Amino acid sequence: MLAFEDLGIRFGGNQAVQGVTGSITPGIITAIIGPNGAGKSTFFNLLSGFYKPTSGRITFGGQDITRLPTHEVVALGVARTFQTTTIYKELSVLENAVLGHRVRTRSGLWDALLGTGRERQERRASEAAAMDALRRVGLEGQAHVPAGSLTQEAQKRVSIALALATGPSVLLLDEPAAGINPEETVALTRTIRELAAGGLTVVLIEHKMSMIMTLADHIMVLHHGQKIAEGSPAQVSRDPAVIEAYLGGHAAPHVRDELKADLLQSAAELPGGQHA
Amino acid sequence: MSAAPAPRALPTGWPWLLVLLLSAVVPLVTRNNYVLDVAINVMIFSVAAYGMNVMLGYAGLLPLAHAGFFGIGAYAVGILTLKAGWSFWLAWPAGIAICAVLGLLLGLVAFRTRDDVFAIFTLGVGVIITQVINKWDALTGGNDGLNGLLAPQLFGIDFGKSRNFYYLALAALALTIFLVARVRASLFGRSLIAIRGGEDLARSAGINVYTHKLRVMMLSTALAGFAGGLYAVYVGFLGSAITGPATTFTVLLYLLVGGVGTLAGPLLGTFIIRVLQQSIQGLQDYQYIVFGPLLVLLVLFFPAGLAGVWANLRGRRASVQGTGRGKGVRDAGV
């Protein structure tokens, strides 16, 4: 279990995250939402060891990981993706995933120079693990394509595959659906749900409420670096503080559907713009 | 930079074997010492260029203390054979080990810095190495340098003869290429490429960026020392000038012209530039007036180096833009 206590970080005069306490329940999908600049990505950066907190503590399975370097956090089983799609665009899709498995291999410079059995064996194991990760995100057909030539959505999947190849028990996804269209969002939602169904703990940051509301088992809301609410989607979307700070009119899926209907209705009634 | 070719187990073998065979017959068809001399220099400096390539081409770090380590390897051989009476065959590996250890020590500090700062940091270290070699009279002979290094002997073969030395250098080069190819294809080597592509992403993939950098630094300085030891006994005289930034930049030049990050690049670049320099010697006062712009043109029109031209011709689909420069990822400098 990933837990954090009074977690905070300050950049100069800016307290980007402060006093966040809580934990991530294993096996479910937790969503983190909040206005832009609320500190969501920063929170991920803290959990994954990219930033060292200026206060508080993080534990994983009872072990204190507050000061651990990123690669060790990954080795313990916490993997992440970035808000801006970051993958090795010039490498093949498979190669990206193979790199993800590096954390589970021990071969070093000597193995490389001497061409040891371990090197050969681990190389095979890496490719197997990588293919497996690609299968889980549905990219096995594109394994040998340069990652940069894929669509945005597929690139997002590559980044998830890379993270999966590290063999995590917790997966942190920072806005996996940003910049991809509704159809693809639905497909991606399905993939994430499958991952969770496979036993993976998923934490995701998203602004797409329809996705959050259908996907999340639990939601945590950050605002000005602080946790302002937490609970089930239904609870959170009714929380006045959350509506005030973040959701506005997008409070819950049913609200959204109503809006949509309104719009379609009004569109039909409107005198209309110019016709081409 | 051109997309690195997909790693294979070993360099798609046969072209390299062909080159090796062709090189092996050169001394049999020419008795011209000058030709052999140019070839030997090409081989020695290619080894150094391979050492730089594992850092710059694979890990994306520009090591500007490279000639310093070349010098340390050379002086280690010089000092151990001349002053301690060691055999070259012991002194050479000792020099390589010293370079690797010093490379490790340098890395421990230097990897606090990144990108351009790393380059200039190591440039500073390079200057210090040269200066120390230049000023530590008691050990290095200071400005006098070390003179009278003897060419090694082995099983009755006298490597003082150009032809024999040629084979020694060729063996060293072949071994270097073989090892570097292995590294490139290995998990370790692929992790280096990942580090070059973006350190933060590499980190999030669980790669221990720091230790990988330290290891590759050791490999790089060891190869520099490997070349340096060979240089010492080939030339027979050591002066501090060869250990300075000018040499580093020369090697960088070979690498860039040949193609950074490619397997053939270091050899190709060293060969082309050294042969080019020899052939424009006759231009006398005009040689650098020609060479300078030629350099600019090479960089302008063959940005991926000569080996890169080949790679580009093969795979036109290289138009994929650079690696992620997103929020979390800092560009790795090169």
Add this chain to the structure above:
Amino acid sequence: KVVNIGYSGPLSGGAASYGKDVQSGILMAIDEINAAGGITVKGEKVTFNLVSLDDRYLPNETATNVKRLTSQGISTIFVPHAGGILTVQPLATRDPNFLLVAYSSEPKILAANNPMTLMLPPRYDNYVAPFVKQEISTFGKKLGMIGTTSAYGKAWGDVVSAEWKKQGGTVGTDNGVDYSTTVDYSSAVTKALAEKPDVLFIGGPSQPTALVVKAAREQGFKGGFIVMDQAKFEQMNQVVPQSYLNGAVGVLPIAQFPGTQVFVNQYTRKYKKIPTSEAALNYMGMNIVAAAMTAAGTTDDAVAIRAKVGAAAASLPRTKSIFSIKGVTAQGHVDADVLAAYLKDGNFTKLRLPGLK
């Protein structure tokens, strides 16, 4: 028949100016010989052509150049720096051997006892005793050291300070700086002057040496200078007023030798600069080589030519040799009468070097 003569020296980079001075001396001799219709070797008319290669002062480049030159069948090669000379000395005796004309005053070149070497300048250690004697008696017993830190400069400095102590003086801390990389000499000079020396040992390439003199005078130094042989008064004069050099000892300018007027005028006309001993000694060297070829009756048998350099040198007319030559020592050192001088109020007082009349 045209015979090629080889030259490997710094023609680009920081020492280019030095390398070109040497080159111009050799070239001038060749041009003169050719203009006079060449020399006669075994009844055949022979003219010369200089093949120059740039080694940027790097010994390994010198080695490459030498191999290139010998592979073209060249059997006489001039090299003007100690590192390069020491590197290629072993090559000179191997197949194919060649005559190595060494322009450097480094005594180690002679110590190698290389049978194919012909060393042109005097060894620097000869200068020291008269220099020290002159300065101690004129200015006093305290010596400050700001020589260049090149191999050559440091060795010079060591000999000077040993001799200075031998003659009863005291020597301050060594403030030597590398004359080829130092941007500003004032700091080193300030430090040396803080010990209140009577005399300063200085020297490297002429122009930077002059800057050291300038810094010292501007900081109020009134004493004398021992100027190492690499720096030439006639070139320093172009950088600083001659009055600054008052009380210095160093190598006598070429123009001050008797009978050199022709050479000096022609050189100045041809190259638009003042000849120094770099040009003069190599001019002499090339003339010795030509005479030795005539005497040996061959242009490509380096061993035979080397055997005749002694006789050739001794019989060289004064107009061709600039200095009065007594011959060539067993080690291959040209024994010539290079004079040193003490400069006072614009006048050079000649100093006799030991072993020379």
Add this chain to the structure above:
Amino acid sequence: MLEVRNLSVRYGAYTALHGVNLTVNSGEIVVLLGANGAGKSSLFRTLSGLQRPSGGDAVYNGETLTLGRPERCVTLGVAQCPEGRMLFPQLSVEKNLRLGAFTHRRDAAGNDAELERIYTLFPILRDKRADPAGSLSGGQQQMVAIGRALMARPKVLLLDEPSLGLAPLVVDQVFEAVQRVNQAGVSVLLAEQNAFAALGIAHRAYVMEGGHVTIEGSRDELLHDDRVRSAYLGV
């Protein structure tokens, strides 16, 4: 009025736009829908002069825009808020905004007023005005980018996916802002994935697929188009 005529864009061997035609009449908000890689950004980059077309052109009030000279386009009144934002990360937010008014650099008073308007539009930027733009959150940076484009006081505003990565509330704000800007007389060409919100404020729209314009029409027409409804509205 902006008119794109038969515009093609090629990247090496790859053709991103195949002879695209579209029009933005003055006072309109025109939305450009399309999947990833459809070529929306390529079109925008070409309209703002960053990318040279391989064929065709775009004219604004009789002036050609596609000469590869962005400064000319800005001066003519066509400003872009680009994909990827392209801010000056180490300069302060305010300097970023002020540089947006580079073509009006002689009109200090006008720029101050414009700046004030932008701070009213995005109050958070006022608090962050002295911070380096690069230290802001993604959404905040998006606001800076829009603000910077507005500082050029454009007559045609090109917005390339302005809602990317923005919180729903902010998306609403942005679209409101766009509408307000439009009501003040600025024509807008808006590329969006968020078809729903975009069509909400649009007059007309185009759909791009694989570098071609495949559907065009008024807002209502598109809202009733089956293909649009399934692929872009998720209905």
Add this chain to the structure above:
Amino acid sequence: MIIFFQQFLNALALGGAYSLVALGLTLVYGVMKIPNFAHGGLYMVGAYVTWALLTNLGVPYFLALGLSAVTLGLLAMLLERVVFYPLRAAPHIHPMIAAIGVLFFLEAVIAHPQVFGADFKILPSPVTGMLSFGGISLTGQRVLIILASLVVMLALFYFLKRTTTGATIEAMAQNREGARLVGINVSRVASLTFFISGALAAIAASLYAPTSLVSPNMGEVMNLKVFAIIVLGGMGSVPGAIVGAFLLAFAETFGGVFVGANFADVVGFAVLVLVLAIRPQGLFRRTA
């Protein structure tokens, strides 16, 4: 004590000279991210142009300095157009190697016997006076260097931070396309930046050469030092370059005093390495 003050003044003048050269480099390197190893070459050519104007054409010193600055500014602009502009999208080391090619070229042209030749040239000093007090002396030329470097620094700082044109230089450095989008003519800004850097190099050379010598390779020694300086100060930081310059000058001068003059260069680079080991981002650069 006297020696201390004398060394202090020595260091001040040296630092002034370093900072003049470093400022132009920091603009191009720090702001445009081009490691212009040809900068030393521009510095060298600047000295020769001033020398030629002064001794061959008899132009008065300050006019010669001005003309040289303009000439070198134009030369630097040309360099940007011909070499660096086409390389603007290439990785870092490409422009660096190209710049080295340019340096070779400039040195070879200047050293060509038909041009200036390889010999040292002497640039006469415009101010011959000398300040002397209590055993400490300072030549007029050094006073001039110290003052001029001060003026140039302030002017440059003002230009970058307070003028719109200055802001465009910074903007372009941080995002070239972004700069184009707001209507900045980036190729004009690039030219301007190079012009300034070339002019500064020529001014530095013209001011400093009279205390030193003019030779074809005078730029090489300077190159290494000014690169060290701008990294020391934090790349792109104008105050950083100045502090770095004085730090290096003081380290060399006083390092020379305590460790031996022969080791002055080592001390300079040791300071560089030490500072970077402690503050990897340089002295004047915020952690990102």
